Amino acid sequence: MTVPARFRLVALLAIAAVVTGCATGPKFSETSASMPAVKAGDGRIFFYRSNSMLGAAIQPDVRLNGEVVGPSKPGGYFYVDRPAGAYSAATSTETEKTVSFRLDAGENKYIKMTPGFGVVVGRMVLSVEPAQTAQTELATMSYVGMAKK
Amino acid sequence: MRRGLALLLLLGLAACAQMVTTEPARLEPVGATEAPTVITVRDKVDILLDTRFSRTLLAGTRWRKVGRLAQGDVFRPVDGVFSIEGRQVHEAYLVISGASLRGFYLPGEANYSPLVPPLTLNLGDPR
Numbered sequence: 019m020t021v022p023a024r025f026r027l028v029a030l031l032a033i034a035a036v037v038t039g040c041a042t043g044p045k046f047s048e049t050s051a052s053m054p055a056v057k058a059g060d061g062r063i064f065f066y067r068s069n070s071m072l073g074a075a076i077q078p079d080v081r082l083n084g085e086v087v088g089p090s091k092p093g094g095y096f097y098v099d100r101p102a103g104a105y106s107a108a109t110s111t112e113t114e115k116t117v118s119f120r121l122d123a124g125e126n127k128y129i130k131m132t133p134g135f136g137v138v139v140g141r142m143v144l145s146v147e148p149a150q151t152a153q154t155e156l157a158t159m160s161y162v163g164m165a166k167k
Numbered sequence: 168m169r170r171g172l173a174l175l176l177l178l179g180l181a182a183c184a185q186m187v188t189t190e191p192a193r194l195e196p197v198g199a200t201e202a203p204t205v206i207t208v209r210d211k212v213d214i215l216l217d218t219r220f221s222r223t224l225l226a227g228t229r230w231r232k233v234g235r236l237a238q239g240d241v242f243r244p245v246d247g248v249f250s251i252e253g254r255q256v257h258e259a260y261l262v263i264s265g266a267s268l269r270g271f272y273l274p275g276e277a278n279y280s281p282l283v284p285p286l287t288l289n290l291g292d293p294r
Contacts, residue, residue: 104274104275104276104277105275106275106276115254115255115256116255116256117250117255117256117257117258117275118255118256118257118258118273118275118276119248119250119257119258119274119275120258120274120275127248143256144256145250145256146248146250146256146258147248148246148247148248149247149248150246150247
C-alpha cells in the first residue's frame with residue numbers, strides 16, 4: 019500500500035469512528051412539540067453537548083446527584099424530570115468540573131457540556147445556560163436518552 | 168524539552184483552579200405578602216472572582232428579589248441564569264446591600280460566597 023493510500027485509509031477510519039460516535043436520534047426541533055408535560059411539582063433538566071469534533075471520542079455518562087441519567091454524545095441531548103430541589107451534575111470522566119443549581123417546580127434548566135482536556139484525561143466542562151441560548155443550540159441536536167424518572 | 172515542560176506546567180496550573188470560597192447560608196425567602204421587588208443593573212459590571220474566573224453583569228439586566236441573608240438581599244435573574252466558577256460551576260444569585268454587591272448565594276447548595284472586595288452597582292429604582 020502506498021503512503022497516500024495508507025493516509026486515506028487512516029483518514030476514512032478516523033472519520034468513521036467519529037461519525038459512528040455522534041448522536042443520530044430525532045432532532046429536538048422535530049420532537050419538542052410532542053414532549054410529555056412535566057408533572058406538578060417537578061421541573062425538567064435538559065443536558066446537551068455541542069456537535070464539535072473536539073473530544074468526540076470522549077463520551078462519558080452524565081450523573082445527576084450521583085445517579086447516571088444519560089450519555090454525553092456530540093450533538094446529542096436528553097432530559098430528565100425531577101422534583102424541585104438542589105442538584106449537582108457531573109460527567110464520569112473526572113470529578114473536578116461539576117455544576118450545582120436549583121430546580122424550581124415547572125422550571126426548565128439547561129446544562130451544556132463542552133469538551134475540554136485535563137492533564138491526564140479528557141473531560142466535560144458543564145455550564146448552566148439561559149433558556150434562549152440553549153433552545154437555539156438545541157434545535158439541531160439529536161435525542162440520545164430516555165425520558166424517564 | 169523545555170517547551171514541553173512549560174506546557175505541562177501550564178496545563179497543571181489550569182487544571183488546579185481554586186475552589187469557590189463558600190460558607191453555609193440560610194435564605195429567608197420573600198414573604199408571600201411582600202411586594203415584588205425588581206432592580207435593573209444600569210451599567211455593565213465586570214466581576215473578577217477570587218478564583219481568577221470573571222463574570223459580567225450586562226447593562227439592563229433585571230433581577231428579582233427572592234429573599235435575604237445576613238449579608239444582604241438576594242436577587243435572581245428575571246430572564247436568564249447566572250453562575251460563578253472556580254474548580255466547580257455554581258448557579259448564583261446576587262447578594263446586594265444598599266448598592267453594594269457583597270457576594271453570591273448559591274441556590275444549588277444553600278451556600279454564600281463573598282465577593283472581595285465588594286463592588287458598587289448602579290441600580291435602577293426598585294419597583
